[in-house]
Amino acid sequence: xxxxxxxxxxxxxxxxxxxxxxxxxxxxxxxxxxxxxxxxxxxxxxxxxxxxxxxxxxxxxxxxxxxxxxxxxxxxxxxxxxxxxxxxxxxxxxxxxxxxxxxxxxxxxxxxxxxxxxxxxxxxxxxxxxxxxxxxxxxxxx
Numbered sequence: 623x624x625x626x627x628x629x630x631x632x633x634x635x636x637x638x639x640x641x642x643x644x645x646x647x648x649x650x651x652x653x654x655x656x657x658x659x660x661x662x663x664x665x666x667x668x669x670x671x672x673x674x675x676x677x678x679x680x681x682x683x684x685x686x687x688x689x690x691x692x693x694x695x696x697x698x699x700x701x702x703x704x705x706x707x708x709x710x711x712x713x714x715x716x717x718x719x720x721x722x723x724x725x726x727x728x729x730x731x732x733x734x735x736x737x738x739x740x741x742x743x744x745x746x747x748x749x750x751x752x753x754x755x756x757x758x759x760x761x762x763x764x
Contacts, residue, residue: 652700657676675707682707
């Protein structure tokens, strides 16, 4: 079994103490994994958006490590941070209208046809996201 994703207590204590050598070691070891999550094609991020998300992740990790107690494998813990910051970037792009869905799609013969969205006209994606987040909070609380 690959132990490179395990977080040993000594390194964790040094990180929490703010030791710069420990942070250098941490990012040398884990930065490729963090970047691989941010570069998932499903996000559709530009290079500058990826760098912004990576910076947000690097900022979030010291705060998150203060609460890490080993309840889950460390790789899953890190992936969760990455996914949450990527979702934040998607929300930011939607809010600032940098991300949108086209209303038409090109067909093979050079024509275009309207997209048939599965959701009805009364579907509110913002409400759906808020509801999903609220359900997650309720599950965590319970």
